[in-house]
Amino acid sequence: MDWLTDITYLKGVGPKRAELLNKEIGVFTVKDLLYYFPYKYVDRSKFYTVQDLTTDLAYVQMKGEIVRIQEEGHGNRKRLIAKFYDGVGTIDLVWFQGLKWIKNAIKTGQKYVIFGKPNFFKNGIISIPHPELETLEKYEARTIRGGLQPYYSTTEKLRKSFITSRVISELVAKALEILDNIPDFMPQYLIERIGFLSLVEALKNIHFPEDTHKLRLAEFRLKFDEFFINQLSLIKQKKLRTQKIPGYIFERVGDYFNRFYHEKLTFELTGAQKRVLKEIRRDFKSGHQANRLLQGDVGSGKTIVALMSMLIALDNGYQACLMAPTEILAQQHYNNFIELLDGLDINFRLLTGSTKTRERRIIHEQLMKGELQILIGTHALIEDTVQFKKLGLAIIDEQHRFGVAQRAKLWQKGQTPPHVIVMTATPIPRTLSMTLYGDLDVSIIDEMPPGRKPIITKHVKESQRRHLYNFINKEIAKGRQVYIVYPLIKESEKLDYKNLEQGYEHIVQIFPPPKYRVGILHGQMRPEDKELEMKRFARGETQILVATTVIEVGVNVPNATVMVIESAERFGLSQLHQLRGRVGRGGDQSYCILVTKDKLSSDARKRIDTMVSTTDGFKIAEMDLRLRGPGDIFGTAQSGFPFHFRIANLSKDGAILQLARNVAEEVLREDPELSRPEHELLKREVDREIKRSPWGLIS
Ligand code: ADP
Ligand code: MG
Secondary structure (H helix, E strand, O other): OOOOOEHHHOOOOHHHHHHHHHHHHOOOEHHHHHOOOOOEEEEOOOOOOHHHOOOOOOOEEEEEEEEEEEEEOOHHHOEEEEEEEOOOOEEEEEEOOOHHHHHHHOOOOOEEEEEEOOEEOOOOOEEEEOOEEEEHHHHHHOOOOOOEEEEOOOOHHHHHOOOOHHHHHHHHHHHHHHOOOOOOOOOHHHHHHHOOOOHHHHHHHHHOOOOHHHHHHHHHHHHHHHHHHHHHHHHHHHHHHHHHOEOOOOOOOOHHHHHHHHHHOOOOOOHHHHHHHHHHHHHHHOOEOOEEEEEEOOOOOHHHHHHHHHHHHHHOOOEEEEEOOOHHHHHHHHHHHHHHOOOOOOOEEEEOOOOOHHHHHHHHHHHHHOOOOEEEEOHHHHOOOOOOOOEEEEEEEOHHHOOHHHHHOOOOOOOOOOEEEEEEOOOOOHHHHHHHOOOOEEEEEOOOOOOOOOOEEEEEEHHHHHHHHHHHHHHHHOOOEEEEEOOOOHHHHHHHHHHHHHHHHHHHHHOOOOOOOEEEEOOOOOHHHHHHHHHHHHOOOOOEEEEOHHHOOOOOOOOEEEEEEOOHHHOOHHHHHHHHOOOOOOOOOOEEEEEEOOOOOHHHHHHHHHHHHOOOHHHHHHHHHHHHOHHHHOOHHHHOOOOOOOOOOOOOOHHHHHHHHHHHHHHHHHOOOOOOHHHHHHHHHHHHHHHHOOOOOOO
8 A cells, every 4th residue: 555545444443533644634645644643642652560559640541440330329429430450559430420431341350451540549549540441361362552652632523423532543563564565754974964864754653752862862753853854845936036036236335224324324223233234235235135024132333324224225325114013113214214215315205105196106106116216014015016127125024914915016016126224123033933934044133232221120900000100200200201002902802992992090189180191092092092192291391191002013112211011911922022112212211010910820920930031031031932833923914934744843943843854955065956956855755845836936
């Protein structure tokens, strides 16, 4: 039998079961079945005796006979107890449900193999509730017994049709027995050099491990496989892109850049900013389209780097654009540019959803003529009516909110694409950025501008709220400003707005006018009103801004020193970190106060503790990954985290990923097209992965 054979033809399956396996767990072929891995193993390699039982054993297997069966208790509390003697001592097997059935099924004097989790009671009695139980004869007749036993996840429907974890394991065992050949795509030289198990060995041991050592080797091989194919396909796609897609060449650094640098820049660039600018300049001269991810924590100074890159494009006669995810942020970039570009005689404008038709028309016209040099805006930038004469550089702020298709809409088919720089303040753990952005070049600004004081983060419980208001009062008295943020979560939007409004009223009562001025900002306000509120806060006309997370991204008010986050337990770590980044932007000591209810779940507690103990975005991202898993962080629907691994785990297997990346790079260096005979099967796997890849090739 071939492993691509339809699962229907595996002995013991047939059309009915095949349909269930297709629908319920996506198993269509024998190969699919072999790649349906156990989610856990239970050690049934040894038999324990009563003497061996200790409180730290989770599950135990024992052999013995039932010597007495008795019922105890009344009504709801009725239970069945079987005294089980293993030749050394006696324990209780206990059932609380299905008493009648069990009572008929078990016999005294019969030898059994039992399996379960022992409980220890103060009076010295050891009992195992609802043990798995099998007669010794039956146990000895089984094909698979002893060792580490695989457990497979099943579904309600599968179980109803008696396709249990055990049945799946029997099917897998059968398949492994009768397959003639499992083709291994890993070239022999790598198997030898890295010391992998062959694919056959790996698959045998992932299902039925000979021992824990072999299991580890099997996991290593199969995890490596997934990462390896993934990395080969990403690196290959990137090579295709850089070889096939030409890019504009920006040779010169001219007047715009130089005048800005000498006349406008009031501070020295950090070492990291200089390094990143160099990396970008190298892209500009390479003759290939740049696709660079610019990663840097909030406040690390990405905007200046973006602006200076744009000035290089202008110096070479090209246009540039800057796209932001929200109207507030686009507006803020625009205001920032007004200040930064003052006197440089550069034509730049703002285009958002609320830009008036007349202004819009001017923008369209000037863009086509090439008179408009820089366009700043939101999604409105990628509408079909927006046509540049010569777009040389597109910068996308907070890229995780834009999909690939949107990126590609910035230019037309057949045209030379602009260089693309995507900026993100979401510190992405290295393991993730390697897979998520494996086809982009990555620059990291890992140094903060000098003179920043680390933000102090405190946890305040509901019952300590009064201290919070005293503290806010003191800061305001010093002339500082305060954000108070309420959660806004899609499912309960109405309720959340109610919370926000109540919160606002409450704050106004505690900080009443005219002494205090409190503003409110949320996503349902009209853009003009939002902008007005933001402006009032930025000018210092309001001291407290009560808001939803609309202020999360990019908002910059250096005089704001306190960020209060209400119901902080409802926020994810990366969001808390983003919000905290709104303060600490000036020279004054800043604070982030996390207000939670008194009692917290253990996960919420860990998030809060993490925030209190570190301001390092990368550490926080790692923790976030560990607590939530990559699936949640990059929920497929939301931002299109494109990869699904069966066995590899991005939060735990960073070292294997790194190895897979290194080996993939090396293999492609030696054989870029994977055209050597020893790479034939490997190429097939990689091509399949590329076809499936949601990134595809943008061209
Ligand atoms: P980001 O976009 O990375 O969050 P910004 O570019 O908005 O950060 O920069 C945050 C603040 O730091 C801005 O006010 C900016 O002018 C300032 N800044 C940027 N680079 C430097 C530097 N090298 N030295 C001092 N201040 C800087
Ligand atoms: Mg920014």
